[in-house]
Amino acid sequence: MIQLNENKNSFLDIKNLSLEYIVNKNKFTPVKNISFRAKEYERLVLLGPSGCGKSTILKAVGGFIKPANGKIVLEGEEITKPSIDRAFVFQEFDQLLAWKTVLQNVVFAITVTKKFKKNDAEDLARVFLKKVNLSAFENSYPHQLSGGMKMRVAIARCLALGSKMILMDEPFASLDAITRKKMQDDLLSLWEDSKFTMLFVTHSIDEAIKLGTKIIILSSNGGQIKKEITVNSFTTKEEISSIMYKNIPEYFI
């Protein structure tokens, strides 16, 4: 079991963050003045109803939206632009190139983003494929893999590139219940094996409890943080539901 590093309280530090879009020349601010922190190797889950600003926060951490106010700091450095430091892993894990093998997919990413010779890139790719238990599948193509294995390749690729955070926006939302459970289990075992800090967006209470070490509950009223919950073995669906029922009744409509 990985211990969260208590000395790295400010691995990710979001301070008084407001995020806005310009709609018909007017400012629209879906996220207003929120603050929260994550430790290294935290599995931080943003939970809230549709439209509360979860994806907007994730995009800002990715560096794709600049804060209107406040700041986002990762390991002491303010985030101002996208970087491989913070990698998105998309739904269906379809960022993998269908015509390249598992090994070639990882090597391709390494050679494009780092100045590595092909042989060195292959060595590095194999180290990370081993970490995610896919050494035996290095010559397989993405279509020959299960969803969980594709996720492992996508995450191995991020880790090989040196990503410090993996950003996931409802990656399992479109899956049937059995596949979703399997993917969640796979993600947890991958996290146990490979150690990464994760920011995961969902509107499922069950998923938040299962995957999170910390849950941030957001309301639909301007992306306000209603509660921050450190998940432990006593955290129940009833407890989270009751917090949400009191603070965000529209979640249940």
Ligand SMILES: Nc1ncnc2c1ncn2[C@@H]1O[C@H](COP(=O)(O)OP(=O)(O)OP(=O)(O)O)[C@@H](O)[C@H]1O
């Ligand atoms: N590019 C955009 N331009 C203008 N408004 C946007 C844009 N993207 C999102 N919004 C609006 O900002 C608000 C927050 O959207 P966001 O997608 O962050 O919410 P969410 O909590 O992730 O919702 P969902 O769970 O439905 O994906 C919503 O009202 C949405 O309509």
